[in-house]
Amino acid sequence: MKVSVRIGKLQAIDSGESTAEPYLWPLFFKIDAETFGYALRAKVATGELGPAALEARGVDSGVFEAAPTHFDAPGGEHRNLPSMSSGDTHDVGLTWTTTMRDGGPLLQRGDAVVGVALVLWEEDTFPSNSRVTKEYAQFVRDMERRIEHSVLRAFEQTKDSGEAATFGYRTKAGDRPTAPFFPESIEGRLQDRFRGLYRAPMLDTDDFIGAAVWVRSTRQLRARPNATQSKLWTPTTGSREGSWRLDLAITASE
Numbered sequence: 001m002k003v004s005v006r007i008g009k010l011q012a013i014d015s016g017e018s019t020a021e022p023y024l025w026p027l028f029f030k031i032d033a034e035t036f037g038y039a040l041r042a043k044v045a046t047g048e049l050g051p052a053a054l055e056a057r058g059v060d061s062g063v064f065e066a067a068p069t070h071f072d073a074p075g076g077e078h079r080n081l082p083s084m085s086s087g088d089t090h091d092v093g094l095t096w097t098t099t100m101r102d103g104g105p106l107l108q109r110g111d112a113v114v115g116v117a118l119v120l121w122e123e124d125t126f127p128s129n130s131r132v133t134k135e136y137a138q139f140v141r142d143m144e145r146r147i148e149h150s151v152l153r154a155f156e157q158t159k160d161s162g163e164a165a166t167f168g169y170r171t172k173a174g175d176r177p178t179a180p181f182f183p184e185s186i187e188g189r190l191q192d193r194f195r196g197l198y199r200a201p202m203l204d205t206d207d208f209i210g211a212a213v214w215v216r217s218t219r220q221l222r223a224r225p226n227a228t229q230s231k232l233w234t235p236t237t238g239s240r241e242g243s244w245r246l247d248l249a250i251t252a253s254e
Ligand SMILES: [Ca+2]
Pocket: 017, 019, 020, 021, 122, 123, 124
């Protein structure tokens, strides 16, 4: 399945300052059969997982991909969006296109997920851009570790049965998600962690606007290959600088 994830229009409903300087930390990711292979082999390499668990399913635990392909981190520097005032709309236009593979010995068909995690900020005088860039790199590493940990937990749930892992996240009303990767809880943790990151007494620090984590499973995308969503951040949701709306879209084809 070929999938495109797009970060679309950003709308400054209330820019907070007369001219705000928003900047964005985007991170695209997928968790598919390749991610499972990569993450589980990494766990074998660190000794957290015995090679027999993989080899029992006909998966060679020693074959490493050259590099992970399940991430795209296009950067989170100051001024990666234009200055905006209340009423302005800007098409961020960041797109990641990838191929999703599900089914096979490690992950059930329908249970791969693709999505984006992001944080929106408003720049002020502190901190410096070099600190911001470092924090963004840390955000990317934390998300990567979280995904690898979730893969290991999903694998361990089915290790004894020998069945492929279930991972798909189900949003249908009444469904109780069983996968160890919950976008809402990760979004809440990002919100908690970053809301006060640059607080410093007597300094005009960068303002946290909001975080978002949005995913769709291959099961959901086969049922509905074009999915859109908007995220609204306001002072009520924790924004320290105005009210903003961001559009997201995922398009899939097989
Ligand atoms: Ca500012």
